[in-house]
Amino acid sequence: MNNLTKFTVAALASSAFHSSANECELSVESNDMMQFSKKTMSVPSKCEQVKLTLIHTGKLPAAAMGHNWVLTEKKNVKAVASDGMRAGVKNNYVKPDDVRVFASTKVIGGGESTSITFSTKGLSKDGNYQFFCSFPGHFAIMKGTFKIV
Numbered sequence: 001m002n003n004l005t006k007f008t009v010a011a012l013a014s015s016a017f018h019s020s021a022n023e024c025e026l027s028v029e030s031n032d033m034m035q036f037s038k039k040t041m042s043v044p045s046k047c048e049q050v051k052l053t054l055i056h057t058g059k060l061p062a063a064a065m066g067h068n069w070v071l072t073e074k075k076n077v078k079a080v081a082s083d084g085m086r087a088g089v090k091n092n093y094v095k096p097d098d099v100r101v102f103a104s105t106k107v108i109g110g111g112e113s114t115s116i117t118f119s120t121k122g123l124s125k126d127g128n129y130q131f132f133c134s135f136p137g138h139f140a141i142m143k144g145t146f147k148i149v
Helices: 003-022 074-087
Strands: 024-032 040-043 049-056 070-073 101-104 111-119 129-132 143-148
Touching: 024 040, 070 074, 074 129, 101 111
Parallel strands: 024 049, 040 143
Antiparallel strands: 049 111, 070 101, 070 129, 129 143
């Protein structure tokens, strides 16, 4: 094996490692118009952990137009959002220890970002999952589909 071949093999191995790692990292933006930048998000079934970054591109503070990212089964969205409103801002509008919630970020305001890493254990390819913002009044508009592919 000559030096060029060794370099090419190493480069291909390195790029394969990085591309598979990036498949398990997602980002989504939110704004002052109560919108997520994506309606659908997915990760390959081989991802055991997912890193999600939420970026608030707006200008309004969290108290006025805060956003978070919450993942649950579609059938539970309304109930999780209602319980989240009762849990209040101190709990980032997510009921503490809610077993229906697979992942959630803290509430952020304009110009801020936050990241979480969560396990895909318990999620399946045939699951019907939805992500949404649980800030009061936002869940009906700010939502999307999450898939394991």
